[in-house]
Amino acid sequence: MPNRVVISKLGGSKVLEYQKYKLSDSLDPNFIRIKQTSIGINYIDIYHRTGLYPLPNELPICLGLEAAGDVIDIGNNVMDIKVGDKVAYATIPLGAYCEVRDFDSEKVVKIPEFLTNDEAASILLQGMTVEYLFERLYKIKKNEFILFHAAAGGVGLIASQWAKSVGCRMIGTVSNEKKADLALKNGCEFVINYKKENVLERVMEITNNSGVPVVYDGVGKDTFKISLSCLQTRGLMVSFGQSSGMVDDVNLHKTFNPKSLFYTRPTLMHYTRNKEELKISSTSLFDKIKEKKLKTNIYKIFDLKDADKAHELLESRKSSGSIILKT
Numbered sequence: 001m002p003n004r005v006v007i008s009k010l011g012g013s014k015v016l017e018y019q020k021y022k023l024s025d026s027l028d029p030n031f032i033r034i035k036q037t038s039i040g041i042n043y044i045d046i047y048h049r050t051g052l053y054p055l056p057n058e059l060p061i062c063l064g065l066e067a068a069g070d071v072i073d074i075g076n077n078v079m080d081i082k083v084g085d086k087v088a089y090a091t092i093p094l095g096a097y098c099e100v101r102d103f104d105s106e107k108v109v110k111i112p113e114f115l116t117n118d119e120a121a122s123i124l125l126q127g128m129t130v131e132y133l134f135e136r137l138y139k140i141k142k143n144e145f146i147l148f149h150a151a152a153g154g155v156g157l158i159a160s161q162w163a164k165s166v167g168c169r170m171i172g173t174v175s176n177e178k179k180a181d182l183a184l185k186n187g188c189e190f191v192i193n194y195k196k197e198n199v200l201e202r203v204m205e206i207t208n209n210s211g212v213p214v215v216y217d218g219v220g221k222d223t224f225k226i227s228l229s230c231l232q233t234r235g236l237m238v239s240f241g242q243s244s245g246m247v248d249d250v251n252l253h254k255t256f257n258p259k260s261l262f263y264t265r266p267t268l269m270h271y272t273r274n275k276e277e278l279k280i281s282s283t284s285l286f287d288k289i290k291e292k293k294l295k296t297n298i299y300k301i302f303d304l305k306d307a308d309k310a311h312e313l314l315e316s317r318k319s320s321g322s323i324i325l326k327t
């Protein structure tokens, strides 16, 4: 029997349990069976484990939204995928932390030959996130300043490279010098250590007192007010995550009216709603990699059974780049 990681209650990393499970005897006609080799760890997995985001099913539940592997069986209706293909996915339903998974064939992408399964699992979710944030939600432009928090994280290092590839002048925030160096090496043009420096003062200095037209904030509670202060009049606040905790309730008038700001709280699933959008996003990401404008950054690989250690590392703020699990 294959193995998986489930939670039976909400809580810290130790609620993750490694256990055997039984595969279904039959395969849905529209599904494929994937022998998963590599599983992406994302901050959303922590929100699910702790209960910050409500879980869609009753407990126990297998966590995870991203994996890559080899197709070992296909349902009767599946035409465009064959046994032996290498595929990856980055979407609901939860359940990626396992060795073998049956998955909707419409929701997977074929892994291009220039990427390994490990690389695909490390970049698909975070990379498609950067794609929609920078290309479709707000199109970043050459020579324009943007502010992006946690610039050396999994999403952050991809954002640094993507911004550089279009000539956009990314100002990134990080919590230490090692992360600052890494963000700069990946193409972030200016780095602010938000443990030591005043972010607003530095942003105004860099932008010649203009502020930025857009802030990408995945840190949440600790950075929300700072982000708003750095925006220009009619700027856009993109609040796409909350690694430091949920943003407190806001007074709409007091918060957004003084500069007529725009606000959005986007999620990848709403930018990859169907096969066409999934293709747009994944193709754009894979093209960047093929053109050598973007590379994967795997910080650490853990065994599936050590998913708790992977969660602890991500929560510790000591990682930079992506973390994956191997089966």
Ligand SMILES: NC(=O)c1ccc[n+]([C@@H]2O[C@H](COP(=O)([O-])OP(=O)(O)OC[C@H]3O[C@@H](n4cnc5c(N)ncnc54)[C@H](OP(=O)(O)O)[C@@H]3O)[C@@H](O)[C@H]2O)c1
Binding pocket: 041, 042, 043, 044, 125, 126, 129, 150, 151, 152, 153, 154, 155, 156, 173, 174, 175, 176, 179, 218, 219, 222, 240, 241, 242, 243, 244, 245, 266, 267, 268, 269, 314, 315, 316, 317, 318, 319, 320, 321
């Ligand atoms: N909405 C979407 O579609 C979408 C999709 C993917 C990811 N996300 C969000 O994007 C963000 C980044 O995700 P990721 O997986 O790439 O994680 P990550 O950036 O690798 O890790 C989170 C980073 O947040 C920073 N941070 C600041 N305060 C923190 C705190 N109190 N505790 C922990 N970390 C803190 C840390 O960087 P410093 O040490 O440099 O501060 C840490 O390394 C998350 O908020 C995630 O939920 C959103």
